[in-house]
Amino acid sequence: MERWQRTLQKSMTSLGELSERFSVEVEALCEVTKRFPMRVSPYYAGLIERSGDPIWLQCIPDPRELFEGDFTEDPLDEEGLSPVPGLIHRYPNRVVLIVSSTCATFCRFCMRKRYVGCRSTGQDRHFLRDAMAYLEGAVEVRDVILSGGDPLLLSDDELDEILSNLRKIRHVEILRIGTRVPVTLPERITPRLCRMLKKHHPLYVNTHFNHPREITAQSSRACDRLADAGIPLGNQTVLLKGVNDDPLVMRELMQRLLTIRVRPYYIHHLDRVRGTAHFRTSFQEGLKIMEALRGYASGMAVPYYVVDLPGGKGKVPLLPDYVKRVGQTYCFRNYRGEEIAYQDMISVP
Numbered sequence: 001m002e003r004w005q006r007t008l009q010k011s012m013t014s015l016g017e018l019s020e021r022f023s024v025e026v027e028a029l030c031e032v033t034k035r036f037p038m039r040v041s042p043y044y045a046g047l048i049e050r051s052g053d054p055i056w057l058q059c060i061p062d063p064r065e066l067f068e069g070d071f072t073e074d075p076l077d078e079e080g081l082s083p084v085p086g087l088i089h090r091y092p093n094r095v096v097l098i099v100s101s102t103c104a105t106f107c108r109f110c111m112r113k114r115y116v117g118c119r120s121t122g123q124d125r126h127f128l129r130d131a132m133a134y135l136e137g138a139v140e141v142r143d144v145i146l147s148g149g150d151p152l153l154l155s156d157d158e159l160d161e162i163l164s165n166l167r168k169i170r171h172v173e174i175l176r177i178g179t180r181v182p183v184t185l186p187e188r189i190t191p192r193l194c195r196m197l198k199k200h201h202p203l204y205v206n207t208h209f210n211h212p213r214e215i216t217a218q219s220s221r222a223c224d225r226l227a228d229a230g231i232p233l234g235n236q237t238v239l240l241k242g243v244n245d246d247p248l249v250m251r252e253l254m255q256r257l258l259t260i261r262v263r264p265y266y267i268h269h270l271d272r273v274r275g276t277a278h279f280r281t282s283f284q285e286g287l288k289i290m291e292a293l294r295g296y297a298s299g300m301a302v303p304y305y306v307v308d309l310p311g312g313k314g315k316v317p318l319l320p321d322y323v324k325r326v327g328q329t330y331c332f333r334n335y336r337g338e339e340i341a342y343q344d345m346i347s348v349p
């Protein structure tokens with residue numbers, strides 16, 4: 001067993017352990033953790049400064065998770081878009097392959113809350129053979145995104161085998177891994193892992209920082225190691241009430257990601273997943289954040305703000321209205337709020 005696997009075994013998973021460390025009302029949480037399990041890695045728990053802070057909110061169970069409203073378990077209909085279990089084929093030329101159903105820390109806002117931490121590893125493996133067979137026949141697929149759960153919770157050898165098998169499929173050009181391990185279990189990013197990943201280029205890693213306090217010496221080092229292995233690093237942030245729904249916090253996060261060689265890729269509007277309603281913000285708040293980034297942060301620090309449409313209709317970027325069209329004239333609003341007219345086409349004799 002590797003060192004990171006032993007560390008993971010020391011995660012906080014029971015309400016008993018939680019109440020030993022922090023003062024919480026455990027009774028109110030029993031039902032919550034029965035439904036949605038808890039796991040907080042020792043490292044991530046160490047980032048908590050006080051109860052209710054942005055780190056706490058992301059990983060400590062909350063009674064409000066039991067609120068159902070008209071929220072469903074799978075609003076994006078990922079199950080319906082799965083030709084074989086564990087493979088989500090929504091867009092013509094790229095697919096999501098679920099290779100793990102567990103994570104180093106279970107995020108309370110997770111869009112895959114319906115199964116993260118609830119399934120056994122045996123079940124995950126069984127899915128994989130069918131998924132590979134499907135991909136061999138799906139000649140239009142050029143981009144495979146490994147997701148979960150967290151793909152980096154597999155052992156180096158298991159992951160190497162999956163990546164090697166994907167590399168044997170001629171029409172698959174690009175591999176991507178979505179992982180929160182640099183944020184929640186940075187010691188998992190070992191030199192051995194990076195040497196293995198490097199064999200499978202072109203390989204991209206998208207990680208998942210949500211708050212500037214998650215950028216630490218340890219998580220920076222994890223990103224350094226990946227970047228030094230030639231892996232382009234992107235970041236997907238989820239817009240979360242009480243965590244990062246503040247233009248200044250978000251600006252700091254995006255700017256600091258660039259300093260650790262991570263390029264902000266998406267800010268996701270929260271999906272309507274059961275158990276996450278207390279994290280919701282309005283689109284208006286998201287748009288305000290985008291306005292605070294454009295022109296004020298490095299252009300490279302400005303990601304797309306996207307909403308994933310219900311029913312698996314796809315991601316759509318949300319933009320502040322910077323452009324108005326009046327006949328042949330476009331009126332642009334710049335970052336300072338000035339309106340500037342710009343004629344579209346002039347006829348050249």
Ligand SMILES: *Cc1c(COP(=O)(O)O)cnc(C)c1O
Nearest residue numbers: 088089090091094095096145315
């Ligand atoms: C987000 C997503 C992708 C990848 O979309 P990109 O915009 O290429 O990053 C692919 N498939 C599914 C099902 C997705 O949710």
Ligand code: SF4
Nearest residue numbers: 103106107110149180
């Ligand atoms: S790391 Fe990702 S998949 Fe895992 S619990 Fe967090 S949001 Fe969900």
